[in-house]
Amino acid sequence: MTDTARPTSHDVARAAGVSQATVSLVLGDKWRGRVSERTAGTVREAAREIGYRPNLSARNLRLGRTRTALLVVPALTNEYFARVYAGAARTAAEHGFGVVLYPSPEGVGPARDPFGSARAAIDGVIASSMAADALAALRGSGDGREEDAQGLPLVMLDSGPAEAGGSVTATINLDIADGIRQVARHLVGLGHRDIAHIAADIASWTFRARAESLADTLAGFPGTTLRTENAALGVDDGRRAATRLLADPDHRPTAIVCDGDILAAGACKAARRLGLRVPDDLSVAGFDDIALATAVEPELTTVRLPADEVGARGMAALLSVLDGRPAQDTDLPVQLVVRGSTAAPRRG
Secondary structure (H helix, E strand, C coil): CCCCCCCCHHHHHHHHCCCHHHHHHHHCCCCCCCCCHHHHHHHHHHHHHHCCCCCHHHHHHHHCCCCEEEEEECCCCCHHHHHHHHHHHHHHHHCCCEEEEEECCCCCCCCCCCCCCHHHCCCEEEEEHHHHHHHHHHHCCCCCCCCHHHHCCEEEECCCHHHHCCCCCEEEEECHHHHHHHHHHHHHHHCCCEEEEEEECCCCHHHHHHHHHHHHHHHCCCCCEEEEEEECCCHHHHHHHHHHHHCCHHHCCCEEEECCHHHHHHHHHHHHHCCCCCCCCCEEECCECCCHHHHCCCCCEEEECCHHHHHHHHHHHHHHHHCCCCCCCEEECCEEECCCCCCCCCCC
16 A cells, blocks of 8 residues: 555455454444454554545445434524534444534524435434424425435434324433422422422423423422413523513512523523522522523523433434334433522521
């Protein structure tokens, strides 16, 4: 091999001390059950060291695949979904796949096709239940067109049975109900009984699960009350919803649970404008644990979601299906993070 020659699979086999057939199995991601994990690692390391890059065009022609997945999300302006994408892209890259984004410019609702032939240029789809309209647009629902995406493997993120449907090959869910349950028990444990909920005004399984879990959990504690205000996912929307909840000094909640940290920031803003101190006069809890949670003062008590892992598990499930292996449904745990925005209610 000369200095300018492009390394081949023969060069990888020679560097790793294995057959070319073994190299093909490993680099084609077909090695499981045929090659040991140690040998697979040796082959990948040899490929990296000699700078081997597969001829993806030739491989795709042979396999009839593009080695590209479509990730359907509400919007990347939402930090959570940016992290989901990062996890999916990292796992995809480890297997020689790429990820094309199909986001909604407005955050929710229909999205524009990233390129005209997207449906014919992807091997599978990973979709958030919050992007149901975008997914329907991709499939061509309701417009009389027969789309290639109908027969593609589909992995759903944060999806209940109604959203999943019969065409879904796997679901990757967060234990949303337990996250809200942890928040509710934390507040009740501090002594709060008059609790309010700023609920995201979005028709999605993940937000229905939060509302149901909060109501069910508080119902198990005698003497608690729950009021709900709906709001779009924005700081000002959260501020307006909290202002409505706090408007009557004689019937103010002592704690507000918010469906997102952005809404919680708005609730804190409303409290300040009304002359209330967080957490002395009002406890506020968020959800997601995005960067904003530690940018506000006091820092937010919230629920940490492993967004990167959601994306990585979603991509891994899709790769399993494409490799002819079963993909398992997954439920990932979430974690309450207690910070300065919650405390015991003021007595008297």
